[in-house]
Amino acid sequence: MSSRRALLLAAQALLLAPPVHAQQRPLRIITPFATGGATDALARIIGARITALTGQAVVVEAKPGAGGDLAMQAGAAAEPDGSTLILGSDSSLVRNPMLRRGIPYDPERDFAPIARLVISWYAIAVHASVPARTVAEFFAWAKANPGRVNYGSAGPGTLAHVIGEMMSQGQQLEMQHIPYRGASPALQELVAGRLQFYAVSAGGLLPLLREGSVRVLAVTGPIRQPDLPGVPTMIEAGFPQYDHSAFYSLSGPARVPQSFVDQTGALLGRILAEPDTAERLRVLAFDPAFLGPEAFRAFLAAERVRWRDIIARTGLTLES
Structure with a gap:
């Protein structure tokens, strides 16, 4: 050999x-x-x-x-x-x-x-009851409604928490963080309307979009996602400082x-x-x-x- x-x-x-x-x-x-x-x-x-x-x-x-x-x-x-x-x-x-x-x-x-x-790319998602179609509109609505926005995460320090706090501090928003024991239970709370906003790892989100209870305003990452071709990236939306995966x-x-x-x-x-x-x-x-x-x-x-x-x-x- x-x-x-x-x-x-x-x-x-x-x-x-x-x-x-x-x-x-x-x-x-x-x-x-x-x-x-x-x-x-x-x-x-x-x-x-x-x-x-x-x-x-x-x-x-x-x-x-x-x-x-x-x-x-x-x-x-x-x-x-x-x-x-x-x-x-x-x-x-x-x-x-x-x-x-x-x-x-x-x-x-x-x-x-x-x-x-x-x-993993992230989706900047809101409950359908939130009257915002863009990230800028969401920031304006949240600023006009202090204390009314709950956002979720899979736990303290996770990227959803970090993105939410960066937005709260950077845009002077009064949003309440609610941590869960994983992304799945937090996503269920968004679908139910008990959360208004969630920067969610998108894997569990995509099947739920057909139900109409959640709206995606933007996605993280350098390119638009094939599953959401009409949704802009955070960079396209004008907020590259929140573009994290x-x-x-x-x-x-x-x-x-x-x-x-x-x-x-x-x-x-x-x-x-x-x-x-x-x-x-x-x-x-x-x-x-x-x-x-x-x-x-x-x-x-x-x-x-x-x-x-x-x-x-x-x-x-x-x-x-």
Whole structure:
């Protein structure tokens, strides 16, 4: 056998092998929000592909609450033996220590970054009873109706909370933040009219638009979304300062073996490159955006610098 063929076979074996130290037990993916939402679906799609490619059972374990703190704390405390992955996000891995006091974990110290999976675009949505068709009209209506606007989020410090507070502080609006244990229950409250506004990760929103109870004023991201071609981007709407999207990732507990990080990162890269998997994720409003361990670490470092600058420049604070 030629040395080139031997190397190719070895690489294939690495991609298909179950992560080390975890072959005899289920691989646990801890998620930060309630079951039934888009992030839960993301974890289950990835978990099913891990099982299909390696034969290893995967269990998705939801630990909602406290804006993701409970899940991150559980992940940080897990044994670093290759049996646990943590679904993290821009809020839990980047902004939380800058905006919230006393979070029970250190995102830089307590986790081993493995892969960025996807980027999620957001919809600036209002209940149909709100008489606004554009973002500018919503700001004008909210300013004229102080104290009447409730907005939701999947928990304190999540991107929906941050966007809402940036708007409140930047536009001098009196809006009340109401945190939930995930995006799905907050979205249900928007549909029911108990929330007037929600900057929502769009995965769970799209099927509800046919009911007519929710109106989308704008979307985040550099381009209009194919599912909402008539809806402008936040940049087109004239408010680029509120144009933010979320990312979701998988990490292990700190001190997990480097071999586990490398093998799992390679496996996740293979999964995210599958056309069928990519299409299933896009239906949930997730754009596959894989970064392996080294590139993901560099991305996190750059994001922390970027958000420190935004917070210093805007004076952004979070009350709850």
